Amino acid sequence: MQYHALSLARHGRGVSLLGYLQTRPHGDVLGSGEIRVVPLSDLRWLRVGPKIFQYVVKVIAQAIQLLYTMLKMDRPSYILLQNPPGLPSIAVAWVACLLWRSKLIIDWHNYGYTIMSLNHGRNHPLVRIAKWYEKLFGRLSDYNLCVTNAMKEDLWVNCKIKAVTLYDRPASYFKETPLELQHQLYMKLAKDYGPFKAQHITESVSSNAERSAFTEMDKRNGHVVKTRGRPALLISSTSWTEDEDFSVLLRALEDYEQYINEGIKLPALVCVITGKGPLKEYYNGLIKKLHFKHIQICTPWLEAEDYPLLLGSADLGVCLHKSSSGLDLPMKVVDMFGCCLPVCAIYFECLHELVKHDENGLIFRDSNELAEQLKMLFLEFPTLEGKLHDFRKNLCASKQLRWDESWDQTVLPLFMQSE
Helix, strand or coil, rough: CCCHHHHHHCCCCCCEEEEEEECCCCCCHHHCCEEEEEECCCCCCCCCCHHHHHHHHHHHHHHHHHHHHHHCCCCCCCCEEEEECCCHHHHHHHHHHHHHCEEEEEEEEHHHHHHHHHCCCCCCCCHHHHHHHHHHHCCCCCCCEEECCCHHHHHHHHCCCCCCCCCCCCCCCCCCCCCHHHHHHHHHHHCCCHHEEEECCCCCCCEEECCCCCCCEHHHHHHECCCCCCEEEEEEEEECCECCHHHHHHHHHHHHHHHHCCCCCCCEEEEEEEEECCHHHHHHHHHHCCCCEEEEEEEECCCCCCHHHHHHCCCEEEECCCCCCCCCCCHHHHHHHHHHCCCEEEECCCHHCCEEEEECCEEEECCHHHHHHHHHHHHCCCCCHHHHHHHHHHHHHCCCCCHHHHHHHHHHHHHHCCC
16 A cells, blocks of 8 residues: 555655554655555454454444545545455445545455455455445455456456455566665674574684674775575565464474485575464464574565565575465565565465465475475575476576566556546
């Protein structure tokens, strides 16, 4: 949604961006003179009583809060919202559009009811109500965007909703990170996270050298090189929800450790899992029980500006997103590809629209397959040969469309035709 706001601002549109402020918006959003950030407070005080009671009260309170906040604003020409989350925002936005005579645009990234079904099952009354609600209010929109052709077809066949496919694309700041910036980032992260610190300072290292786990800078001239024998940097990002099973990665890392113990020549690994969400503490508990000699895991929360820098510095990305509907694509892989970072991604139905197996990455189905892929990709590390290098070369040569170009081709005409 921040990308949408920035694209509208780039075309001289005034934008009010409503949302929760648990995380700081990107600096480009805060620095734009056309974008006004309208914060919503998280209604944490509602978390009392039985869960079903909490849920109903929360939806009602959110609806009142959102409608009140919106009606205090100047009348917009359009309301653009992302679904999910769509309960109660689609209904509230529709009511506001009626009062304002504005146009409603929904950007479909998934179906909210399929995410609910991960917890409650497909036949739970709440899930059935959410499905009916999404179909009903989805049909009342003026325009619709979606993230895959598979979702476009499903919206039409099952909901009679006409949508235009707007694939998620990386913003321009998702790119390979220059070595000097990599070093600065590692040194910054090393203050809080042990895996980024230089592990063994040898006597041969000059006192004029500043070292991280991956890089070394000569303080006299600022020249940066990658350290010999450095670990490989593996990265994954997550919102720590039920549609990503991180035990798959943890089991694969156990197998990888075993490969090294058996004498296979593989590099040590630093595994960084970024993000925050409801299951983070649960998985942190599992990670603490693991006792690796050759693998370090850390789970930082990164500033918005540091996340693309870390992706652009990594050696391999791992994606464990399993679409609850089988119809959306993981944004994290889009960002990784923008940084020319090869990816191992877990299989689901429409993943082929993004990840081309054995061309820009690999697709796996379980932890055993992932472990084998990690072994194969890192066997010659850090040589500039082998699959890992080939995938990176293919990504850099692919000249993939960026967000701004894609948005101008697909979304801008919607605004132009209705004016």
